[in-house]
Amino acid sequence: MxxxxxxxxxxxxxxxxxxxxxxxxxxxxxxxxxxxxxxxxxxxxxxxxxxxxxxxxxxxxxxxxxxxxxxxxxxxxxxxxxxxxxxxxxxxxxxxxxRQQLDDRIEQLVRLRDDLTDCIGCGCLSLDRCALANAHDRLGDEGPGARRMDTQIAACGGEAVCS
CATH class of the missing domain: 1.10.1660.10 (Multidrug-efflux Transporter Regulator; Chain: A; Domain 2)
Structure with missing residues (x-):
């Protein structure tokens, strides 16, 4: 019904x-x-x-x-x-x-797609080629997960891409 x-x-x-x-x-x-x-x-x-x-x-x-x-x-x-x-x-x-928020998000996704084969957000599976190299795991003291991306987001006021 x-x-x-x-x-x-x-x-x-x-x-x-x-x-x-x-x-x-x-x-x-x-x-x-x-x-x-x-x-x-x-x-x-x-x-x-x-x-x-x-x-x-x-x-x-x-x-x-x-x-x-x-x-x-x-x-x-x-x-x-x-x-x-x-x-x-x-x-x-x-x-x-x-529109600007969407453009920023698109730019971030394009960068993520292009870097996907070499980087997983510094967990890091590609230390020998990583542009964000974390020598001696110094970011490990800051806690689990992708620390560099979290730091970038915090620096941008909670946004993944600074405007």
Whole structure:
């Protein structure tokens, strides 16, 4: 049996929103807890979402798919007047502001791909050719894992690539 909402319904249940958006109910609850979407409660304490929440969920999913962190998405949605649903113009403005982050990430991934055969982030399996050589394992005292990448990220304020 389908949970499909009538085409002219103004509100959707969480199940209808999940079915129509392709997003799990648990993810919708998570989005709501993070302030990305909103619902009202019925007298029976059931969630009801306005139909335009579909566009908001699509906006969140697309932004996530291109690698934008949920915090950044939430900040962008909070900038919209009266918490309205993003329009095409909103998407154009926000995606332009995210372009540099994406370009930086692409650059980092290209470098990672190109160095992949010789380096695993200084764990290090290629000491004889490593450009980041760690003589006498001096970084071992700083803890387990890829220390140089962690150091670079910390120096860039939590970003993998400094802008």
């Amino acid at each position: 389908s949970n499909k909402a009538p085409w002219n319904s103004k509100e959707l249940t969480v199940g209808q929103l999940a079915e129509r958006s392709g997003v799990a109910v648990s993810a919708l609850h998570f989005y709501e807890a993070k302030g990305l979407i909103r619902s009202r409660r019925t007298a029976g304490n059931q969630r009801r979402y306005s139909r335009d929440t579909l566009r908001r969920v699509a906006f969140v999913r697309l932004a996530q798919r291109i690698g934008i962190p949920l915090k950044t998405i939430a900040d962008a949605l909070a900038e919209l007047p009266e918490e309205r649903t993003p329009t095409r113009d909103d998407w154009a403005r926000l995606s332009a502001s995210w």
